[in-house]
Amino acid sequence: MxxxxxxxxxxxxxxxxxxxxxxxxxxxxxxxxxxxxxxxxxxxxxxxxxxxxxxxxxxxxxxxxxxxxxxxxxxxxxxxxxxxxxxxxxxxxxxxxxxxxxxxxxxxxxxxxxxxxxxxxxxxxxxxxxxxxxxxxxxxxxxxxNGWQELGVAAWLLLVLAGAEILRFRRERMAAVREAAAEAERRRVDEERLRMARELHDILAHSISLIHLQAGVALELMDSRPEQARSALVTIKGASKAALGEVRQVLGTLRGPAGAAPRSPAPGLDRLGELVDQAARAGLGVSVRTTGTVREAPVGLGLAAFRIVQEALTNILRHSAARTAEVTLGWQPDGLRVRIEDPGPAGGGEAGGSGTGLVGMRERAAALGGTLASGPAGAGFRVEAWLPTPDQGRAR
Incomplete structure (x- = not known):
């Protein structure tokens, strides 16, 4: 090269x-x-x-x-x-x-x-x-x-050396500032790239998994039960339309000027019902339970909770034989605890997923100063995330 x-x-x-x-x-x-x-x-x-x-x-x-x-x-x-x-x-x-x-x-x-x-x-x-x-x-x-002349020469030399050292210090300081600015810009670009990768993964993984399942249902019932096949195709159309809209939003943010606000609001807990409906159309019954005092979630916390639930339900659809799942939202004064469980058993792989999705969920929780734990729960699988409010996350 x-x-x-x-x-x-x-x-x-x-x-x-x-x-x-x-x-x-x-x-x-x-x-x-x-x-x-x-x-x-x-x-x-x-x-x-x-x-x-x-x-x-x-x-x-x-x-x-x-x-x-x-x-x-x-x-x-x-x-x-x-x-x-x-x-x-x-x-x-x-x-x-x-x-x-x-x-x-x-x-x-x-x-x-x-x-x-x-x-x-x-x-x-x-x-x-x-x-x-x-x-x-x-x-x-x-x-x-004489002695005064020699002192003058010595003072002149020391003055020259001191000036040279000051110039050297200024040069090194400016170089350090430029390097720090370049490193900060590299970190910002890397973080933005990872954020976009998580968004695209969560959008596409959920929607494509749903489309894949419904396409299989439509093919199997096309001849024997055309009405159910039609319902599966309607679900595919809705899921693909929603995914296309979210992908366009992410790409619009990438193409737009730096710092430009997205044209449509980011998904949050107010759209949790959409995930429940999509999962139900795919054959997964999801129940949502809420504890504590419900309040409006900040944008970052709401988006992280929505994506974690979305990814966890996608993994259950793809890797578990369970047909039911439970989502628990535990509101606390300093944050929100999100837990997604399925009774299992695992089928075709671990219900937690292949690894990329779990990494993305952990990164989302860590970005808010929270944590995420996942692992087997009896015959099923459990994902539990602690998402502090923004002020609590910075305090930690």
Missing amino acids: SDPQPPWQPPWVRAAKAGRPVALAVLVAVAQVAGTVAAARHQPLRAPLDAFGYLLLLLGPALLVLRRRHPVAVAVATTLVALGYIVAGYPYGPVFLSLVVAYCVAVQLGHRRVVWVCAAAFYGAHLLLGHVLPGGWLRAPAGAP
């Missing part, structure tokens, strides 16, 4: 990006030459600038062209160039500007230790040349540099 091609950019944009290293090097070169020429007028005791001096003033900026490809080599080389300039006794001035740029870039790219070693070596060499070597190699206005 080939690497993805970078996005297209206009030629002038590509040229501007490619020319940035050279442009900065040219600016530094101009600043160093012009600034040093101006500073030399006030330093008569320093060696006058000659061809070698101008070469050193231009060599540092020229090295900056490679500052991002070879940051360590550029930091070391600009340090040597600056030392060579000082050893030659040329006037002080902005010759250290290329050194500042090289140090800042190297620190930002993660080569902090190299930069600190280069700075220490530069200052140590400066002290050695000014105070230890015989005759004082450094040509200053009043002989070798």
Whole structure:
């Protein structure tokens, strides 16, 4: 698999990006030459600038062209160039500007230790040349540099290093913020994908199971009992129409702008009667029992309860020989307990399903901060979910 091609950019944009290293090097070169020429007028005791001096003033900026490809080599080389300039006794001035740029870039790219070693070596060499070597190699206005000058050089170096560290910290902080934003977006996309997958699974699994059962009934009774076959076909038509409407709603949410509200309300406990009627037409008698003080369920809780009941009844139709099931809604002050049971026995598989549906039910309960347990109950199967209200779920 080939690497993805970078996005297209206009030629002038590509040229501007490619020319940035050279442009900065040219600016530094101009600043160093012009600034040093101006500073030399006030330093008569320093060696006058000659061809070698101008070469050193231009060599540092020229090295900056490679500052991002070879940051360590550029930091070391600009340090040597600056030392060579000082050893030659040329006037002080902005010759250290290329050194500042090289140090800042190297620190930002993660080569902090190299930069600190280069700075220490530069200052140590400066002290050695000014105070230890015989005759004082450094040509200053009043002989070798005094203590205040040395403190000034040390303070300048520390200021450069501190600035480089601040730039590095800012760069790393911005990178961390971008990475956190990208990770949050990835999680949001994954959660949305899983949510849509659960919705489509619950819609299609229930409706297709019902259609499959009723189609079998219609085929078996087509000749002997045409009226019952007709009733089964009517059930198929209704189930397919309802499934098509819900699938269109899910697809409309996917295609619509981010954050757009669905055009029709999400199913909730007020539509539990539809599930009971569909199950009855498929030959499964479902009784619904309610305990506690009934109240209006929040949208998320109502949708989760509806889908859990829908998936549990679908599994009973597909995997159990039971012809009856009981749904219990236990209202409590801090949430709702949903229990679906069938007396069994299992037929053609476990009444709990093949696994995908159970995983989806657990994910729905977990999304609200609740739990879901499932397993055999005598000869049958039981699914029990605890769905706290949104405030209780966040508190947990």
